[in-house]
Amino acid sequence: MERTYDRRKRIRRLKKMILGTIAAAIIIPVILSLVLGIRVIQLQHKIRELENGLSARTEEKGEVKSVFAANAIVAASREAASARIVSEHTEDNAVEAQADKTEGKKQVYLTFDDGPSSNTDAILDILRKYDVKATFFVVAKTDEHSVSAYQKIVSEGHTLAMHSYSHKYEEIYSSKESFIEDVEKIQDYLFQVTGARPVFYRFPGGSANTVSEVDMQDLISWLNEKGITYFDWNIASGDAVSRLLETETIVENCVSAIDGKNVCIILMHDANNRSTTVEALSQVIEEIRMRGDSVFLPITDETVPIQQVKAE
Numbered sequence: 279m280e281r282t283y284d285r286r287k288r289i290r291r292l293k294k295m296i297l298g299t300i301a302a303a304i305i306i307p308v309i310l311s312l313v314l315g316i317r318v319i320q321l322q323h324k325i326r327e328l329e330n331g332l333s334a335r336t337e338e339k340g341e342v343k344s345v346f347a348a349n350a351i352v353a354a355s356r357e358a359a360s361a362r363i364v365s366e367h368t369e370d371n372a373v374e375a376q377a378d379k380t381e382g383k384k385q386v387y388l389t390f391d392d393g394p395s396s397n398t399d400a401i402l403d404i405l406r407k408y409d410v411k412a413t414f415f416v417v418a419k420t421d422e423h424s425v426s427a428y429q430k431i432v433s434e435g436h437t438l439a440m441h442s443y444s445h446k447y448e449e450i451y452s453s454k455e456s457f458i459e460d461v462e463k464i465q466d467y468l469f470q471v472t473g474a475r476p477v478f479y480r481f482p483g484g485s486a487n488t489v490s491e492v493d494m495q496d497l498i499s500w501l502n503e504k505g506i507t508y509f510d511w512n513i514a515s516g517d518a519v520s521r522l523l524e525t526e527t528i529v530e531n532c533v534s535a536i537d538g539k540n541v542c543i544i545l546m547h548d549a550n551n552r553s554t555t556v557e558a559l560s561q562v563i564e565e566i567r568m569r570g571d572s573v574f575l576p577i578t579d580e581t582v583p584i585q586q587v588k589a590e
């Protein structure tokens with residue numbers, strides 16, 4: 279009897295130990311997961327704060343990132359471009375003439391983001407001097423100088439396009455509704471000051487930006503419904519980095535990257551502190567022109583868009 283009792287006691291103790299081990303095996307990982315989960319959420323918040331705080335820098339990163347991916351889709355765009363030119367040939371004489379002028383040539387689109395600025399006039403002067411038409415993806419500014427800058431862009435034959443009203447990532451990309459509100463606001467505003475309703479758009483940070491809280495596909499399909507075409511770029515001048523880039527580097531970034539592309543959409547910035555962009559512009563135009571195989575064009579309905587993230 280004594281022995282049996284001892285055995286029972288031992289079995290009970292053993293059972294307790296096994297149950298204890300099982301409980302520990304379940305509870306410890308759960309606690310660890312919880313702790314790690316909370317840490318992840320804290321870090322995500324921290325990242326979002328940093329992203330918001332450094333929106334200018336974040337854009338630039340997004341932009342550079344987009345360029346790499348955009349390069350990959352250029353080949354496809356090139357094919358589409360030639361197919362498009364061929365089909366337009368048969369459709370419209372005016373378009374045919376345009377296509378003749380550009381046939382076999384690289385189509386180079388100079389695009390300036392974030393303006394108007396204190397540099398807009400200087401940029402326009404250079405473009406006028408070389409008889410080059412470009413595209414300005416602008417934000418909303420209501421001072422007198424900016425209002426006349428929008429008008430000058432239009433009257434001098436450049437394409438006035440939208441780059442958001444506020445350029446504040448945390449507002450624009452917080453919901454689909456706030457994105458729509460921002461686009462409609464800049465479209466109405468530019469129509470009000472120039473009499474022309476812009477139909478081209480560039481997402482702040484590009485379509486491949488990593489800051490949007492909304493699925494970019496939702497925003498893209500809304501733009502498509504509205505007949506607004508968005509453009510990314512496949513060449514970055516690099517002039518948006520936080521330090522002021524040297525003139526020579528900007529020229530080099532633009533000119534060296536046009537090889538192997540039939541459609542070149544070059545990203546530059548029209549911003550107050552970007553003096554080297556202005557300094558580089560003449561040289562960029564001269565060096566590209568010297569090659570003799572390119573034509574500078576403003577973005578129009580005929581332009582094959584470079585889009586890193588496309589509608590699904």
Ligand code: ZN
Binds near residue numbers: 337392441445482
């Ligand atoms: Zn921008």
